[in-house]
Amino acid sequence: MGIALPASSAGSGSPLRQQAQGLTQQNSAIASRSRAAVLTLYAFDSRLTRTQAQLASLRSQAAAIDRQAAETRRELAVAKQIFSVSQRNLAARLRSVYEQGDSDPLAIVLGAKTLDDALTGLETERAAAETDRAIVARARMSRDRYIGLQQRLAARAQKLRRLEASVSATLGVLSSAKAGRISYLRQLASQKKLNQSQIASLDAQAQAIEAQARRVAVQQVASTQTVAPAPAPTPTAPPVTGAATMTVTATAYTLQGHTATGAPVGYGVVAVDPSVIPLGTRITIPGYGEGVAADTGGAIQGAVIDLWFPTAAEAANWGRRTITITLH
Structure with missing residues (x-):
């Protein structure tokens, strides 16, 4: 990551x-x-x-x-x-x-x-x-x-x-x-x-903070689009543009710090393969909610996304799932 x-x-x-x-x-x-x-x-x-x-x-x-x-x-x-x-x-x-x-x-x-x-x-x-x-x-x-x-x-x-x-x-x-x-x-x-x-x-305060974190992450990703992403392996799925759906494998992580784009991690941050899903893309994820492509990782290749969770227990509960996401 x-x-x-x-x-x-x-x-x-x-x-x-x-x-x-x-x-x-x-x-x-x-x-x-x-x-x-x-x-x-x-x-x-x-x-x-x-x-x-x-x-x-x-x-x-x-x-x-x-x-x-x-x-x-x-x-x-x-x-x-x-x-x-x-x-x-x-x-x-x-x-x-x-x-x-x-x-x-x-x-x-x-x-x-x-x-x-x-x-x-x-x-x-x-x-x-x-x-x-x-x-x-x-x-x-x-x-x-x-x-x-x-x-x-x-x-x-x-x-x-x-x-x-x-x-x-x-x-x-x-x-x-x-x-x-x-x-x-x-x-x-x-x-x-x-x-x-x-x-x-x-609980209400935590939800409000996480929602604010998602908004901040989206804004920061949008402001750092000039940063070139690191070269990625050959994609296993074609890049998408505009509103579209895609079936991907979704995993979870819970590390703290900042994303590859420099934004702080938070609920809604999604690590992607930039050659498949461009950084800054807003994503609707079943069972998770709204997110934004704001991070990358060496193990994220092709039609794979990695979702950020605040605790290890929540990440473990999510596990590894095959889902259909919507890209905006």
């Missing part, structure tokens, strides 16, 4: 396309992070559901204990009242005994008219004393039992309150984490949208 190095990237949209490619890769990474964030969000939702159910269960248990405690307080009040009444009755009996003096069993026997009356009197005296003692003992036991139950219920209620506070704190942390993950997903979506906008802008 007739390329003068070092290379120059004037007229090429390749840097912009590289920037666009970098943003596209960034969007792919954003998509991966978004998927990971969504999975984390699902995990938070599951944990939140379990924690909310646990909190509801604790509150239900606490309500049940509160009801049981209220019932225990009522029963304790009754037990205290019975105990108080029993104590008053016992005190009254003791006062009566004190005032009347001790009941002498012999006196009861001597005062009875019959033996049955004597036995009945003794039994009644003993039964009354035993009943008083039993009533007081049962009342004390009931009071102590309800006091113990009340203390146990209070301890359980306190434990449940601590658990409820801990679960509520966990619920708050999970809710905050979920909100943060949702915010992160929104940020990723916003960044992806911004990148897509920048990609579209860069």
Whole structure:
């Protein structure tokens, strides 16, 4: 090829396309992070559901204990009242005994008219004393039992309150984490949208630069037509003039620098055999677009053209094709 190095990237949209490619890769990474964030969000939702159910269960248990405690307080009040009444009755009996003096069993026997009356009197005296003692003992036991139950219920209620506070704190942390993950997903979506906008802008700029490069190449070729081309091998196809079509083999290259006519390389520059296609000829190329015969090369002989591309990937994608071009 007739390329003068070092290379120059004037007229090429390749840097912009590289920037666009970098943003596209960034969007792919954003998509991966978004998927990971969504999975984390699902995990938070599951944990939140379990924690909310646990909190509801604790509150239900606490309500049940509160009801049981209220019932225990009522029963304790009754037990205290019975105990108080029993104590008053016992005190009254003791006062009566004190005032009347001790009941002498012999006196009861001597005062009875019959033996049955004597036995009945003794039994009644003993039964009354035993009943008083039993009533007081049962009342004390009931009071102590309800006091113990009340203390146990209070301890359980306190434990449940601590658990409820801990679960509520966990619920708050999970809710905050979920909100943060949702915010992160929104940020990723916003960044992806911004990148897509920048990609579209860069592509548009690259296309504009390449179109301008083609126009500049055509103008420079037209101004350098006095430069005689290097001798070429015997052509395998006749020269053409005017508007015509020609079937050629089209290859691709991506070197930087200047063409054989001195113009900077750029999209639309076509290397030709000048003895077949005169330099400066405008060419319509299927699958490529408009171009201009602005370069030559030692391997370009006969019905062969070589198309310039900004990147090696694009050149490799074009490969080698047989096409029909239009010369203007």
